[in-house]
Amino acid sequence: MSPEWKRCCRLSTQHDYPVKGFLETSFIDWKEKLAAVTFSGGCNFRCPFCHNRDLVLRPNSIADVPLDHIFSRLRKFNKWIEHVVVTGGEPTIHKGLVNFLETLKKQGLKVKLDTNGSNPHVVKELVNGKLVDYLAMDMKGPIASYRRWCGSEVDTDKIRESVDFILEGNVDYEFRMTVVPFLHHERDVYEAAEEIKEARRFFLQAFVPRDTINTKYVSVRPFSPEKMKAMRDTVRSILTNASIRHNLQQ
Ligand code: SF4
Numbered sequence: 001m002s003p004e005w006k007r008c009c010r011l012s013t014q015h016d017y018p019v020k021g022f023l024e025t026s027f028i029d030w031k032e033k034l035a036a037v038t039f040s041g042g043c044n045f046r047c048p049f050c051h052n053r054d055l056v057l058r059p060n061s062i063a064d065v066p067l068d069h070i071f072s073r074l075r076k077f078n079k080w081i082e083h084v085v086v087t088g089g090e091p092t093i094h095k096g097l098v099n100f101l102e103t104l105k106k107q108g109l110k111v112k113l114d115t116n117g118s119n120p121h122v123v124k125e126l127v128n129g130k131l132v133d134y135l136a137m138d139m140k141g142p143i144a145s146y147r148r149w150c151g152s153e154v155d156t157d158k159i160r161e162s163v164d165f166i167l168e169g170n171v172d173y174e175f176r177m178t179v180v181p182f183l184h185h186e187r188d189v190y191e192a193a194e195e196i197k198e199a200r201r202f203f204l205q206a207f208v209p210r211d212t213i214n215t216k217y218v219s220v221r222p223f224s225p226e227k228m229k230a231m232r233d234t235v236r237s238i239l240t241n242a243s244i245r246h247n248l249q250q
Contacts, residue, residue: 016095017040017096017100018064019039019067019070020062021062021065022036029085030112030134034080036083039088040094042055042089043089045090045116045151046150047140048214049178049212049214050212051209051212052089052211053212053213056213067100067103071107075107082109083112084111085114090115091114091115092122097122098129098131113126113135114137114138115162116150117166118158119158123162128170132171133171134171134173135171136174136175136176137162137173138177139192139195139196141189142192148183163175163195163196173199174200175196175199175203176202176203177203179206179231180217180222181207181221181223183217199239204235207222
């Protein structure tokens with residue numbers, strides 16, 4: 001273990017960055033990559049459809065995964081695992097995130113960060129410090145009505161600031177939106193797409209009715225695969241038309 005490595009391990013304490021779940025291998029959390037996944041506890045949003053209920057509402061009821069265990073497993077498998085997904089909860093609410101990512105980067109790992117976009121100053125610091133290689137930001141719905149989608153008070157200027165920064169393309173990225181019947185109308189999806197129409201990628205995810213923060217959502221049936229496909233096609237055309245308009249103007 002190098003002195004630098006020891007220093008980073010000491011700085012990134014469990015208290016500062018509480019990891020509550022660790023998957024050594026996943027094929028689904030970073031498209032086309034074999035990646036490890038860390039889940040931090042706690043979130044500043046209360047999206048009613050969120051299916052990480054205990055991780056968000058009762059993080060202290062879940063045992064911490066020791067950070068030195070995570071780092072040592074990643075070191076052991078570094079020939080096969082070169083990518084790590086850092087997700088939550090919401091990772092950017094924890095002051096130890098920077099040190100945690102520094103430790104991963106010093107190991108030569110590529111990092112994908114999942115965020116709800118509520119802390120643009122953290123996102124900028126991480127990108128400018130080259131601590132993330134890929135950003136995935138959730139769009140909960142059209143920004144003007146964010147309180148409704150995310151279930152808590154939110155500074156919509158900060159959401160817009162994150163969106164605008166990510167769209168600058170300083171690091172590769174995607175936006176994604178979980179589409180929830182009864183919460184979202186179809187027009188909400190298209191309105192959200194219009195707000196990020198210059199984006200490289202905007203993925204629509206079907207809602208999963210499991211362990212939801214608002215327990216009534218467990219009985220909500222997701223949109224059918226046909227409906228999801230139709231919405232994805234429309235979103236694709238919104239993004240494509242924007243890109244064609246953009247290219248024509250150049
Ligand atoms: S879905 Fe909402 S409440 Fe759940 S972790 Fe993401 S931002 Fe937080």
